[in-house]
Amino acid sequence: MAKPKKKQKRGAAAWLLTYGDMTTLLLTFFILMFTTAEIEGRDLQLILSAFKGSLGMFSGGMTLSEGVLAELGQQIESLPAKERGDQLAKAVEKAVSIFQPEVKSRKVKITEDERGIVISLVTDAFYESGSAELTLEGLAVIDKMGRFLSADDFSDNDIRVEGHTDNSPVSPESPFYEVYPSNWELSAARAVKVVRILNEDYGISGKSLEAIGLGEHQPVETNDIEEGRAYNRRIEIVIMRKKEFSF
Numbered sequence: 001m002a003k004p005k006k007k008q009k010r011g012a013a014a015w016l017l018t019y020g021d022m023t024t025l026l027l028t029f030f031i032l033m034f035t036t037a038e039i040e041g042r043d044l045q046l047i048l049s050a051f052k053g054s055l056g057m058f059s060g061g062m063t064l065s066e067g068v069l070a071e072l073g074q075q076i077e078s079l080p081a082k083e084r085g086d087q088l089a090k091a092v093e094k095a096v097s098i099f100q101p102e103v104k105s106r107k108v109k110i111t112e113d114e115r116g117i118v119i120s121l122v123t124d125a126f127y128e129s130g131s132a133e134l135t136l137e138g139l140a141v142i143d144k145m146g147r148f149l150s151a152d153d154f155s156d157n158d159i160r161v162e163g164h165t166d167n168s169p170v171s172p173e174s175p176f177y178e179v180y181p182s183n184w185e186l187s188a189a190r191a192v193k194v195v196r197i198l199n200e201d202y203g204i205s206g207k208s209l210e211a212i213g214l215g216e217h218q219p220v221e222t223n224d225i226e227e228g229r230a231y232n233r234r235i236e237i238v239i240m241r242k243k244e245f246s247f
Contacts, residue, residue: 116241132189146202163187166229188213
């Protein structure tokens, strides 16, 4: 009597393997997009700094070439160590604490970008209109600034003061027109005024200070509405980030 043939076990269809791989890859892709969207620049720096020394030439060839990290404006090999990143975060917290009343009233804004810590002053609150002369409130906030920057924490950092305006031309009827005939002169004069105070009254070395007038050419808001123009009229004090950044 002939033996009955064994039934062959049939596996899953071949297309399911490809489909499963594609689904897994798509899931990984969207998780990666979500994760990177939630990480701020400073946190991303700290994550990447953990791989310091692991990038570059290996025996198998070039795995990652040193280049510009567009999101942070820095070289991969020059990212700050975790300790320096923590110190930078503490410095930002200290600045927010010192300027808390002005931050709450939206006269001062404190941010961090690829340059370093940026303390932005709304000039309408601290300068006479069309002039480089500080008001009493302006002198008070620059006094806070001077005491904050003259601390030993910033002795190794360059400090850049940038003057900015909106796109409205200086009126020929302004009493200051002969002194500041354009936004270039006005923005530069305001930056120089702050630099002189920091140097002469608070002993910050002139070698560490830089004053720049940028006029209307780097707005942070639209110039189509008055509120936007008000935020574009500003002074930015930038505590410059260095390759060996320490606070």
